[in-house]
Amino acid sequence: MSNLYDKLAILAYEGWSSDCHALAPLMATGLAIFCCAWWLWRGMKFTKINPPLPPGPLGLPIIGNLPFIQPQLHRYFSDLSRIYGPIIKLRMGRMIVIVINSPSLANEVLKVQDAIFANRDIPAAAVVGTFGGLNIAWRPKSPGYNRLRKLVVCEIMSKQSLDACYVLRRREVRRMVTEIHGKVGSLVNIDEQLSATALRLMTSTLWGDDPSQDLIELRKRLDEFIITFATPNVSDLFPILAPFDLQGIESKAKEQLSWFYGIFESMIKKRRNIGDDGKEKEKISKDFMQQLLELHQRGDDNSSLSLNEVKALLLDLMVAGTDTIPTTVEWTMTELLLHPDKMTKLIEELNMVVGNQNTMEESYIPQLVYLDAVIKETLRLHPVAPLLLPHVPSETTIIGGYTIPKGCRVFINAWAMQRDLELWDDPLRFQPERFLATDINYRDNNFRYLPFGSGRRMCVGISMAKKMAALLVGSLVHSFEWRLSEETKLNLEDKFGLVLKKTKSLVAIPIARLPNLEQYK
Numbered sequence: 254m255s256n257l258y259d260k261l262a263i264l265a266y267e268g269w270s271s272d273c274h275a276l277a278p279l280m281a282t283g284l285a286i287f288c289c290a291w292w293l294w295r296g297m298k299f300t301k302i303n304p305p306l307p308p309g310p311l312g313l314p315i316i317g318n319l320p321f322i323q324p325q326l327h328r329y330f331s332d333l334s335r336i337y338g339p340i341i342k343l344r345m346g347r348m349i350v351i352v353i354n355s356p357s358l359a360n361e362v363l364k365v366q367d368a369i370f371a372n373r374d375i376p377a378a379a380v381v382g383t384f385g386g387l388n389i390a391w392r393p394k395s396p397g398y399n400r401l402r403k404l405v406v407c408e409i410m411s412k413q414s415l416d417a418c419y420v421l422r423r424r425e426v427r428r429m430v431t432e433i434h435g436k437v438g439s440l441v442n443i444d445e446q447l448s449a450t451a452l453r454l455m456t457s458t459l460w461g462d463d464p465s466q467d468l469i470e471l472r473k474r475l476d477e478f479i480i481t482f483a484t485p486n487v488s489d490l491f492p493i494l495a496p497f498d499l500q501g502i503e504s505k506a507k508e509q510l511s512w513f514y515g516i517f518e519s520m521i522k523k524r525r526n527i528g529d530d531g532k533e534k535e536k537i538s539k540d541f542m543q544q545l546l547e548l549h550q551r552g553d554d555n556s557s558l559s560l561n562e563v564k565a566l567l568l569d570l571m572v573a574g575t576d577t578i579p580t581t582v583e584w585t586m587t588e589l590l591l592h593p594d595k596m597t598k599l600i601e602e603l604n605m606v607v608g609n610q611n612t613m614e615e616s617y618i619p620q621l622v623y624l625d626a627v628i629k630e631t632l633r634l635h636p637v638a639p640l641l642l643p644h645v646p647s648e649t650t651i652i653g654g655y656t657i658p659k660g661c662r663v664f665i666n667a668w669a670m671q672r673d674l675e676l677w678d679d680p681l682r683f684q685p686e687r688f689l690a691t692d693i694n695y696r697d698n699n700f701r702y703l704p705f706g707s708g709r710r711m712c713v714g715i716s717m718a719k720k721m722a723a724l725l726v727g728s729l730v731h732s733f734e735w736r737l738s739e740e741t742k743l744n745l746e747d748k749f750g751l752v753l754k755k756t757k758s759l760v761a762i763p764i765a766r767l768p769n770l771e772q773y774k
């Protein structure tokens with residue numbers, strides 16, 4: 254090769270110096286024009302492919318904006334968007350963060366360019382625990398992810414499957430009503446009550462009844478695990494440091510996850526030991542674990558699950574389901590207690606549809622349109638995932654005239670859009686009626702209202718969440734009248750975390766409102 258270059262050089266030199274002497278000025282001009290044209294073309298091509306990154310606050314070298322980030326991320330990001338516009342950029346260590354604050358740009362990310370943005374990056378702490386991202390929430394875009402999601406949406410969360418395990422949900426909700434009835438006239442911490450109920454609801458839906466299971470220990474482990482994952486990890490901000498696990502987060506996560514997987518493995522083992530016949534089989538046939546194991550045993554590549562996928566999924570569904578639903582229900586009860594006229598309207602609807610001789614059942618939900626509007630309005634003002642989950646573009650692209658680099662984290666500030674004065678009439682007012690007047694829905698591709706996200710990464714638990722939230726709010730309001738103690742000052746302060754919770758738990762006094770004691774059993 255170098256020989257060839259040498260020959261060409263000699264040829265060029267000899268040609269230039271002898272035969273083409275007269276053409277020299279012409280060739281020089283031609284070369285100059287070519288260079289200018291090439292430079293202009295490169296410049297145009299560069300600016301065309303690489304517009305600037307979105308605007309944002311200046312940061313420091315290496316650590317970027319990290320020292321200035323405020324813990325209430327949803328509020329901090331929306332304050333920044335008032336200064337820098339609907340799309341902003343921050344840098345956290347090596348990580349570029351993009352925040353979207355307008356429905357038209359959210360439409361670009363979640364619909365027009367959904368194929369690029371339907372990707373995730375596994376946090377360092379989750380790599381080992383999810384067997385390299387075998388769960389749904391962290392799994393990068395891949396045929397494996399599509400297969401898993403399809404199985405969960407079409408089989409586990411199908412109407413048929415959810416109806417089949419209603420008996421399990423009903424039992425836990427009735428248990429909650431009985432427990433609250435035992436505290437009638439005294440203060441009840443609604444957050445604690447709902448968290449315990451949601452955990453029982455989720456665990457019995459996932460694997461039915463397991464008397465050997467210590468739910469207090471499970472709750473404690475779950476809280477520790479959530480704290481580990483919510484702690485900002487230097488390994489994610491500076492991947493080069495990941496092998497050192499400087500904060501010990503990865504090793505903690507590994508230990509915590511192996512505890513959960515130990516429990517799942519022993520339950521799977523027990524389940525497999527149950528024979529094909531008898532009442533035991535009948536009892537367990539409705540829970541998710543049974544369905545997941547049946548998918549595992551299918552043994553065909555397109556529609557079966559590996560055992561590690563089964564375990565990673567059980568954890569995914571447990572984490573996703575146990576805090577989102579009670580948080581939504583607690584916010585709903587708080588708003589209703591702050592707005593007695595809306596509470597009265599809901600009671601009237603429940604009296605009319607359910608009646609005071611019956612108990613609240615899921616079969617009434619389609620007729621309870623005001624209840625549906627109340628929950629939708631609550632999720633508008635208090636979305637449990639205010640920034641959705643981070644989307645990670647699988648290639649560099651352009652949004653709103655700015656370059657969005659491959660691998661950055663894109664947050665959609667649903668919280669800000671759902672309270673935007675330009676998008677909603679009187680946005681800070683709790684007004685469920687706005688959902689009666691319009692037909693805004695959770696799945697509408699309506700990018701000003703996104704409590705469950707949208708597109709390929711939309712929440713897979715939406716059908717289950719809708720049923721559980723309606724059953725819980727309906728049962729609490731149908732069974733009891735709720736009063737506040739003299740000292741209680743209700744407020745709507747929130748705190749950002751894995752879910753957007755109330756800063757102060759709701760505490761209220763239940764009074765029985767149904768005529769028969771039987772209705773509380």
Ligand code: HEM
Nearest residue numbers: 390570573574577638641642704705706710712713714718
């Ligand atoms: C009120 C209750 C709930 C709300 C408001 C909610 C909201 C969300 C949101 C906003 C996302 C992220 C969407 C995105 O990144 O674009 C999400 C993802 C997810 N949710 Fe939910 N969720 C709820 C309940 C549940 C339940 C009950 C389950 C399952 C038992 C569940 C399972 C999941 C999973 C697995 C994902 C990840 C989906 C993916 O990455 O493909 N969620 N949810």
